[in-house]
Amino acid sequence: MATKKTVxxxxxxxxxxxKGLEPVKQRPGMYTRTENPxxxxxxxxxxxxxxxxxxHCRNITVTQNADGSITVEDDGRGIPVGLHPEExxxxxxxxxxxxxxxxxxDKGSGGAYAFSGGLHxxxxxxxxxxxxxxxxxxxxxxxxxNGYHTLAFENGDLVQxxxxxxxxxxxxxxxxxxxxxxxxxxxxxLISQVELQRLLRSxxxxxxxxxxxLKNGKTGDVQTWQYNDGLRGYLNEALAQTGxxxxxxxxxxxxxxxxxxxxxxxxxxxxxxxxxxTEEGAIMRESYVNLIPTPNGGTHESGLREGLFGAMKNxxxxxxxxxxxxxxxxxxxxxxxxxxxxxxVLDPQFQGQIKERLNSRDAVRLVSTYSKxxxxxxxxxxIDWGKKLAELVIxxxxxxxxxxxxxxxxxSSGVAVLPGxxxxxxxxxxxxxxxxxxxxxxxxxxxxxxxxxxxxxILPLRGKVLNSWETDRDRLFANNEIHDIAVAIGVDPxxxxxxxxxxxxxxxxxxxxxxxxxxxxxxxxxLLTLFFRHFxxxxxxxxxxxxxxPLYRVDAPARGxxxxxxxxxxxxxxxxxxxxxxRKDGLKDGSWSISRFKGLGEMNAEQLWETTMNPDTRRLLPxxxxxxxxxxxxxxxxxxxxxxxxxxxxxxIEEHGNEVEADI
Numbered sequence: 001m002a003t004k005k006t007v008x009x010x011x012x013x014x015x016x017x018x019k020g021l022e023p024v025k026q027r028p029g030m031y032t033r034t035e036n037p038x039x040x041x042x043x044x045x046x047x048x049x050x051x052x053x054x055x056h057c058r059n060i061t062v063t064q065n066a067d068g069s070i071t072v073e074d075d076g077r078g079i080p081v082g083l084h085p086e087e088x089x090x091x092x093x094x095x096x097x098x099x100x101x102x103x104x105x106d107k108g109s110g111g112a113y114a115f116s117g118g119l120h121x122x123x124x125x126x127x128x129x130x131x132x133x134x135x136x137x138x139x140x141x142x143x144x145x146n147g148y149h150t151l152a153f154e155n156g157d158l159v160q161x162x163x164x165x166x167x168x169x170x171x172x173x174x175x176x177x178x179x180x181x182x183x184x185x186x187x188x189x190l191i192s193q194v195e196l197q198r199l200l201r202s203x204x205x206x207x208x209x210x211x212x213x214l215k216n217g218k219t220g221d222v223q224t225w226q227y228n229d230g231l232r233g234y235l236n237e238a239l240a241q242t243g244x245x246x247x248x249x250x251x252x253x254x255x256x257x258x259x260x261x262x263x264x265x266x267x268x269x270x271x272x273x274x275x276x277x278t279e280e281g282a283i284m285r286e287s288y289v290n291l292i293p294t295p296n297g298g299t300h301e302s303g304l305r306e307g308l309f310g311a312m313k314n315x316x317x318x319x320x321x322x323x324x325x326x327x328x329x330x331x332x333x334x335x336x337x338x339x340x341x342x343x344x345v346l347d348p349q350f351q352g353q354i355k356e357r358l359n360s361r362d363a364v365r366l367v368s369t370y371s372k373x374x375x376x377x378x379x380x381x382x383i384d385w386g387k388k389l390a391e392l393v394i395x396x397x398x399x400x401x402x403x404x405x406x407x408x409x410x411x412s413s414g415v416a417v418l419p420g421x422x423x424x425x426x427x428x429x430x431x432x433x434x435x436x437x438x439x440x441x442x443x444x445x446x447x448x449x450x451x452x453x454x455x456x457x458i459l460p461l462r463g464k465v466l467n468s469w470e471t472d473r474d475r476l477f478a479n480n481e482i483h484d485i486a487v488a489i490g491v492d493p494x495x496x497x498x499x500x501x502x503x504x505x506x507x508x509x510x511x512x513x514x515x516x517x518x519x520x521x522x523x524x525x526x527l528l529t530l531f532f533r534h535f536x537x538x539x540x541x542x543x544x545x546x547x548x549x550p551l552y553r554v555d556a557p558a559r560g561x562x563x564x565x566x567x568x569x570x571x572x573x574x575x576x577x578x579x580x581x582x583r584k585d586g587l588k589d590g591s592w593s594i595s596r597f598k599g600l601g602e603m604n605a606e607q608l609w610e611t612t613m614n615p616d617t618r619r620l621l622p623x624x625x626x627x628x629x630x631x632x633x634x635x636x637x638x639x640x641x642x643x644x645x646x647x648x649x650x651x652x653i654e655e656h657g658n659e660v661e662a663d664i
Contacts, residue, residue: 021097021129021156028185031126033632037070037181038191040127042199044072044177047124049203049291051076052210057174060210062200065178065217068189069133073176078140081149081162090162092138096128096153124177129156130185137176139167146172155182188655194647199293201225205234206291206342231274231340235284239338242282242644248336248392249385251276252378256370257344264365266346271367273304275339277392282644283470287341289348289358295638296631298350298358300343303367309333310368311375312393319383321390323398331472332397343367356631400474419484423448423458428506435488435507436547436613437461439514439523443600443608447513450605451613457507459488464519465526469533469641476534485530493534500537510538511620513547513612515599516570528623529641532633544623549603549612553595554578559585568611570619 024031033039041062051057057076064070080091087094128134131153138149146167152160183189197214204212204225214223227233232253239247257270287294287301294300309330316322349360379386418424421444427433432455438444444460451458466479473493477483486493489510494500512527514520524546531544538544550568552575558564559582569575575594582592597603603611612618625633639648 021099021125023099024126024129025156025185028126028130029632032130033635034186036186036188036191037130038195038199040130040181041070041072041179041191041196043123043127044179045199045203046292048072048074048076048175049207051175052203052207053291058210059213060200060203061213061215062196063215063217064191067180069178069180070191071176071178073174075174078138078149078173078175079136081138081140081147081164082142090151092136092149093151093158093162096124096134096136097156097158099125127177127179128153130182131156131179132182133180135160135178139172139174141173190655192648192651194651197223202234202286202288202293203291205230205340206288231272231342235274235276235338235340238284238286238340239276239278239281242284246278248277248279249389250382252375254371254374254378256374265362265369269344269346269366270370271300271304271341271343273339273341273367273371275304275308275337277336277389278338279336279392283336284338284644286339287343287358289343289345289350289363291342292348292350294350294356294358296357296634299360299363300341300345300358300367303364303369304339304341304371305330305334306364307368307371308337308375310372311379312390314376315379315386316390316393318380319387319390321387321394323394326394326397326401328393328397329400329474331474332393332400335396335472336392341367356635417487419459419488421460422484422488423451423453425451425453425455425457427455429455430505430508433457433507434509434511435459436511436513437485437527438600439520440599440601443513443515443603446600446603446605446608447613450607450609452609456613457488459484461523464523465530467526467641468530469637470643471534473534482530486535489535489538491535491538494537495534496536498537502537502541505538505543508543509545509620510543511545511547513549513600516549516551516597517599520599525640529637531623532637539623539625542622542624546621546623547612548619548621549597549600549608551575551597553597553607554582554592555595556582556587556592559587 028034032043045060045062048057048060051074052060057074059075061073062070063073079095082091083089084091084094132155134153136149136151138147140147140149147164148167149162149164150160151158151162181189200212200214200223204210205227208227208230210226212225215221229236232251235251251274253272253274255270255272258265258267260267262269285297285301287297289298289300309328312333313328316328322328343358343363343366345358345360345363345366347360348358348363350356350358379389425433434455435457436447436451436459438447438458438460441460441462444458447458447460461481463481465481468476468479468482471479473495476493477486488506490504490506491500491502510531512524514523528544528546531538548570550570551572552569554565554567554569554575556565556567567578569578579589579592583589600608610617639645639652
C-alpha cells in the first residue's frame with residue numbers, strides 16, 4: 001500500500017541531477033516548440049544553412065519519408081568525425097549528445113561558423129533527444145581521402161557507434177541526418193506544410209546561389225527554390241500574395257557589412273534589406289538573423305525602424321515639407337512599411353532557445369548605422385519619390401494626431417472623463433474593486449441591478465470588440481469600445497517591453513463577462529487579444545479574469561433533508577454530474593427540470609449575482625501565460641488573429657478541430 005511522503009522524506013537522495021539529454025526530455029518546452037516537430041527539424045536545416053552561409057554548401061535537400069521520418073542532406077564539409085581533443089569521443093557524437101557543444105562557439109578569426117544562428121549550442125542535440133531514432137551519415141574529405149561515416153541513436157542514446165569506410169559513391173563531402181520525431185513530446189506529430197515550405201523558401205532567398213529542395217516520399221512531389229533576385233524577388237512575391245497593389249514608391253533596398261577596419265563592429269557584421277511602402281492592404285514583415293527566422297522581431301527590426309525614421313525626418317526637414325503643428329514619430333514612417341531584413345551578427349543573443357526574437361542591444365546601432373545613410377542618399381537622389389513618400393508619412397502622422405485629439409476632447413483639466421455608460425463603484429480601493437466588461441446592454445442591465453455597488457463596476461459593450469492584434473497603438477482610441485475600456489481602467493496601452501504606469505489603475509480585477517456560447521467565446525478571445533497585445537502588464541499582474549456564467553439551471557425537488565434546490569452547471573459535463581448526483585440521492589429521471597440559458601440577458605439580477613458575480617459563489621478564471629513564454633503565446637495569437645494567417649489558421653483548425661465538442 002502506498003504511503004504519503006512526509007517532510008522527513010526530503011533528503012540528499014531527493015535531489016536529482018539531470019545528465020546528458022535528460023533536461024530536454026523532462027522539459028521539452030524549454031528547448032523547443034512542442035506544437036509539432038518542425039522546430040527540431042529546423043535545427044538540422046539551420047546547420048546545413050550555416051554551411052551554405054560560410055560558402056561551403058550549394059544544395060540543401062529535405063525529404064519527408066513515407067515512414068514519418070525526415071531527412072536533411074547538404075553538400076557541405078561534413079561534420080568532423082575524429083576524436084575530440086578534450087573529450088576523447090568522436091566529435092560528431094558530441095554534437096548530437098551534449099548540450100552547449102558545437103562549432104558555433106568558435107567565433108574567432110577564421111572560426112568554423114563566424115556567423116551562425118545560435119550561441120546556445122543546444123541545437124541538434126535537442127533533435128536527438130526528442131526523436132525515437134536518429135541516423136547520421138557523413139561524407140568527409142581528410143588526409144586519407146574521401147571517407148563515409150555512420151552512427152545512430154535511439155531516444156537520444158547511442159545504439160550504433162561510429163563506423164568509417166571509404167566513400168562508396170564518390171560523393172566528396174556532406175551530411176545527411178534522418179530523424180524520427182517522437183510523437184509523445186508534441187501536441188501533433190504532423191508538421192505544417194505551409195510553415196515548412198515558408199522556412200525552406202526563406203533559406204533560398206537568404207542564400208543566393210543555393211538550391212533548396214523539398215521532396216515528399218509519399219506523393220513523389222518535388223519543390224525547388226532558388227531566388228536570383230534575392231530579397232527583392234521574395235518581397236514582391238509576398239506582396240502579390242497578400243493582394244497589395246502597386247507600391248507607393250519604388251522598393252528601397254540595400255546592404256552593407258563591416259570591413260576589417262570598421263569601428264565598433266566585427267568584420268562581416270551588417271544587414272541586407274528591402275522595404276516597400278503601400279497605401280493600403282496587408283503589411284508583410286519578415287526578419288532574420290544569420291538565416292534564423294525571428295517572427296517576433298527584436299533589436300535588428302528596431303534598428304531598421306530607427307534608421308528609416310532618422311533618414312525620413314532629415315529629408316522632410318531639409319525640404320521643409322512638414323505642415324505646422326505636425327511632428328513625425330517612428331511609427332508614422334513604419335506604419336505602412338513592409339520589409340524583409342537579413343542581419344548578420346557575430347554573437348546573436350536570442351530570447352529563449354527557440355530564437356524567435358533577437359535581444360542583442362548592439363543590433364539596433366548596427367542596422368540603423370547602415371540603413372539610415374543609405375535611405376537618406378536614396379531620398380535625395382530621387383527627390384520626387386522622396387516627396388511622395390513624405391506625403392504618405394505625413395498623412396499617417398495627421399491620422400495619428402486626429403485619433404489623439406479624439407481622446408483629448410474627452411478630457412477635462414487633464415483628468416479623463418469616465419465613459420457615460422460606465423456604472424462605477426463607490427470604493428477606490430483596487431484591492432477590492434472589480435470592473436465587469438459585459439456583453440450587451442441587456443445583460444449590462446441585469447449586472448447593474450445584481451452587483452454590489454460598493455466595489456463592483458459595470459461597463460456594457462455593444463457588439464463585438466475590434467480585433468486589435470494588428471492595430472497600431474496610436475489608432476486604438478479611434479474605436480469607441482476600446483477607448484471606453486482604456487479610460488475606465490485608467491491605464492494607457494503599452495507593450496511587453498514597456499514599463500507602463502499603473503498608478504492610475506482603478507480596478508484590481510477586470511472581468512470579462514459574456515454569454516456561455518460560441519459568440520460569447522469569440523468576444524472573450526477578442527478582449528483577451530486586446531489585453532495581451534496592448535495591456536500585457538495587466539495580464540502579468542493577474543488583473544484580468546474571465547467570469548464563467550452557467551449554461552444550465554437544474555430545479556431539483558426536495559429529497560430527504562435537502563430542500564428544493566436550484567443548481568447551476570457550466571457545461572454539459574457538469575450537467576451530467578449533477579444528474580448523476582440527483583439519481584444517487586434517490587430521485588427518478590424526470591423529477592427535476594432543466595433550463596438552458598441562451599444568454600446573460602435571460603438571467604435576472606438575482607441569478608446573475610448568485611452564479612457569476614458573488615465572490616463567495618462565482619467561478620472566476622484568472623488569465624495568465626501559464627507554461628507559455630510570451631513569444632510562444634504571441635506566435636499562437638498571431639496564427640489565430642493575424643489577418644495574413646488564414647492558411648496557417650485553417651491548417652491548425654483541420655488538425656485540432658476534432659478536439660472541440662459541438663455546442664448544440
